Each structure stands twice: as C-alpha cells, then as structure tokens.
Amino acid sequence: MRPDALLFHDDFKVAPYWWDAAPPETAREPLPERVDLAIVGGGYCGLSAAAEAARQGASAAVLDAAEIGAGGSTRSGGMVSSGQKLALTNAIRGVSPERLSRLMHESMASFEYLQHIIADEALDADLQITGRFFGAFTQGHFEHLRKQGELLHEKTGVTVHVITRADQRALIGSDYYYGGILVDEYGGLHTAKYHRALRQLARRRGASLHSHAAVQRIERHRAGFLVHTARGRIDAKQVLIATNGYTGPLLPFLSRRVLPVASYQIATESLPAGLMAALNPGRRMISDSKRNLFYTRPSPDGTRMIFGSRPAIREVSEREAARILYAKMIELWPALRDVRITHAWKGYVAMTGDRLAHIGVHDGIYHALGCNGNGVALMSYLGQRVARHLLGVDAEPGAFGEGAFPVSAAGIASRWVVPVGTALYQLDDLWDGRARAALS
Numbered sequence: 001m002r003p004d005a006l007l008f009h010d011d012f013k014v015a016p017y018w019w020d021a022a023p024p025e026t027a028r029e030p031l032p033e034r035v036d037l038a039i040v041g042g043g044y045c046g047l048s049a050a051a052e053a054a055r056q057g058a059s060a061a062v063l064d065a066a067e068i069g070a071g072g073s074t075r076s077g078g079m080v081s082s083g084q085k086l087a088l089t090n091a092i093r094g095v096s097p098e099r100l101s102r103l104m105h106e107s108m109a110s111f112e113y114l115q116h117i118i119a120d121e122a123l124d125a126d127l128q129i130t131g132r133f134f135g136a137f138t139q140g141h142f143e144h145l146r147k148q149g150e151l152l153h154e155k156t157g158v159t160v161h162v163i164t165r166a167d168q169r170a171l172i173g174s175d176y177y178y179g180g181i182l183v184d185e186y187g188g189l190h191t192a193k194y195h196r197a198l199r200q201l202a203r204r205r206g207a208s209l210h211s212h213a214a215v216q217r218i219e220r221h222r223a224g225f226l227v228h229t230a231r232g233r234i235d236a237k238q239v240l241i242a243t244n245g246y247t248g249p250l251l252p253f254l255s256r257r258v259l260p261v262a263s264y265q266i267a268t269e270s271l272p273a274g275l276m277a278a279l280n281p282g283r284r285m286i287s288d289s290k291r292n293l294f295y296t297r298p299s300p301d302g303t304r305m306i307f308g309s310r311p312a313i314r315e316v317s318e319r320e321a322a323r324i325l326y327a328k329m330i331e332l333w334p335a336l337r338d339v340r341i342t343h344a345w346k347g348y349v350a351m352t353g354d355r356l357a358h359i360g361v362h363d364g365i366y367h368a369l370g371c372n373g374n375g376v377a378l379m380s381y382l383g384q385r386v387a388r389h390l391l392g393v394d395a396e397p398g399a400f401g402e403g404a405f406p407v408s409a410a411g412i413a414s415r416w417v418v419p420v421g422t423a424l425y426q427l428d429d430l431w432d433g434r435a436r437a438a439l440s
C-alpha cells in the first residue's frame, strides 16, 4: 500500500476537479410569488427545462436544496453518450423492438441536441467529440461487445470499430483488456463549465434560479400547486421534479422508483504531456465491460487523468475511495504508479427498475429522472423535452415517456440493496478475473 504522504498531493481536496474552474453558486434572490413552472432540482435537467420553458414564454423558477450546481451534474465524468448504454448494457431487456428503436433514436437525438445547444448558444463547455473505447474484461466479454457493437450500429448508424487486443495498446497504452470496441460518436465535456453555461442561458431567457430552497411539500391549490420550500412558498401552475440521484422522500411515487447510488472519482495531478499521449493519444473516453466498471478520461485540457469506479460495497469516505481507485487505475495503467491524487469526490446517480430514464406525470406533477449514470446529454435533452410537453408545445412526451414507470424493489429497500448488489457485482468480476488469470 502506498503511503498517504506519497499518494495525496499537498493540494488534495475532497471536491470535484471540475469545481476549480466553475464552482457551484449561491443564489439567494427572493422567490417569485407565482410562476407558470416551478422546477425542483437545478442540474442539467432542471436548467434545460427552465431554459426551454422561458424560451416558450413561460415564467420558470428553479429551486435547489443546495447551491446551484452542487448535484450530480457537476460531479460526473462528463462523458457524452449517443445512447450506447441502452445497447451495451441490459437496459433493453424486456423492451419491444419498436420501442427499442424509438429509445435509441431519442438517445441519438439527445447527443445531437447537446451538440446543437452548445454550438447555437455558444456555451462554454469544452465539448470534444473524441470517441469512446469500451474494453472487454474477458474473451467472452469481447465477443459480447462485438455483437452489441453490431446492434448499436444497426439501430443508430454510429461508427463502431472492433479493436483487437493486439491493436489496443496503440489506443489506450495498456494490455489490460481483451480488446474492445471504439465508438466514434462519443465525447466529453467540462461538467461544471457546461452547468455554468446552462445557468447563464436559463437566466438570459428569463428564468430565475434559487439555491438553498429545498422543496419540503407540494400542495394542490386552485388549478395549480403551492410549492413549500425552505425559503418560503411559490404558487405554481405546474411543477416538474428533476431530482435524479438526489431524489428524497418528497414524493413517495418517485422514491419508490428511483434508487440513489454513489459513484466516486479521482483526478491526478498534472502529468507530463508525453505520458498522457502514450496512455490516451486520442483523448478518448474509456470504460469497460465489468459489472463494477472502470471509467476514465483525460481532463479537457489533456493534462490529467480522471478515473471513476465503485470502490466498495458500502459507502466510504472520499479519501478511502481515492486509495482504492488509485489501485484500480494502476491495474489499468501501471505507468501511473508514482502520480499523486489532487481531487476525490462522489455523487449520486439514479438507478431505476427497468434501467431506463423516465419522463411523465403523476397526480398532476411532472417528473424527468432516472438516468442510470448516463445523463449528461440525456437529462439535458429530457429536461427540454418534458418542458415542451407539459407546456403543450409537443403533444407526445417521446419514447422515454412511454410505458409504465415500474416500482423498483431496490428503491423501496435501498439501505441493503446497494451493498448486496455491489457485492454480487464484485463476485461476478472476481469470477471473470479468475477466468482471465487461468487463461493468461
């Protein structure tokens, strides 16, 4: 075990690397008395909904329990997906081929939406479309990934390259995987700069943002709602819940359907350009086929590695997580053994029973949440999509608004489900790891 004095940089902090450039914001402006739309949650989803509602001429207020930008959106890896997770995970199990096509189509639409809004509104977000490598942890996973890549290409038209183990080193500077697939239509952005730019966009269009305004109760009132917050109440014609992995007991309908799960990341100190170029010359997003997967990417300026995984079956401190994630990172890239860690942080993703995000309405209150760890493009897109739907601009909510939102057994019994689930995942990976060892 590497001593802490060598592992942690003198400037080490428990905070997202992204916040150095664009920290979350305190916004204590008085709450408006009444609005057309009150939005609970100030992440990408809530801000995108507010920006779209304001563009449609509606008054919108975003209410967040914490500082604006302290939720999952600025804690993520910033990897921008064109819907691969639907095809490459088991999210599509039990979905009809027609609905799968519509879901994949909308996932692609979310990728395009993100690129357009960043370009059209000149958002400062450091978006780079560099592709993503999905590494195969075992030979069997390689075959599975190859087939999933074919499905992905067929359903979305994205460009998928099969990468053999022999070719992989040139791509990721490591022999850790049994090859994998590379998808060109994938990118990365600066999570906190993008969030700051969305805040600016929402305000520019006329929406108001309010931090430290935890919504405690929503009550029916005349034709709308009274939204009771920690800073007073608002009379709202409509309400949207956009709380994703931070969904609490506010509405039992949602807390029974969404399971918050912690995910952890570290950032390394600034590394020599030659080392970064050797390990990831194309500045690609990288993840793998394990149940407790590794996901890693360079910082947008190409100077540091950002590395994430689930470190343990229980929640741990960020410092403890940093030690474990460092050890995992060294499995992938032994050349990083002497680097120091500058940042460690965690955030909550929202898992759902069917592994799909949902937009919809229950008892007159709208929701858009449940990204299953894949929300940079998708939750931005679903935020504007649900805003258009609830304002009557779009009659249909789209594929993520179809079908029932199933109660999640995990959501109900969340205290023990996450540790047990993670332990089972780790056993699975251990088993696969033994198979790797036997073959090598």
Ligand SMILES: Cc1cc2nc3c(=O)[nH]c(=O)nc-3n(C[C@H](O)[C@H](O)[C@H](O)COP(=O)(O)OP(=O)(O)OC[C@H]3O[C@@H](n4cnc5c(N)ncnc54)[C@H](O)[C@@H]3O)c2cc1C
Pocket: 040, 041, 042, 043, 044, 045, 046, 063, 064, 065, 066, 069, 070, 071, 072, 073, 074, 075, 076, 077, 078, 079, 080, 081, 213, 214, 215, 216, 242, 243, 244, 245, 246, 247, 248, 250, 263, 264, 265, 308, 346, 347, 348, 349, 368, 369, 371, 372, 373, 374, 375, 376, 377, 378, 379
């Ligand atoms: C560590 C980590 C890594 C990730 N990596 C990626 C990635 O690489 N690519 C990708 O696509 N996705 C990734 N994700 C997922 C992605 O970040 C999220 O899906 C997305 O940002 C969710 O945005 P959101 O607006 O729905 O929710 P959030 O940004 O989480 O915002 C929800 C907000 O709701 C607020 N809230 C909750 N309850 C209340 C209440 N009662 N009253 C007022 N406010 C309330 C919270 O304070 C919070 O700010 C990652 C997530 C994490 C945590």
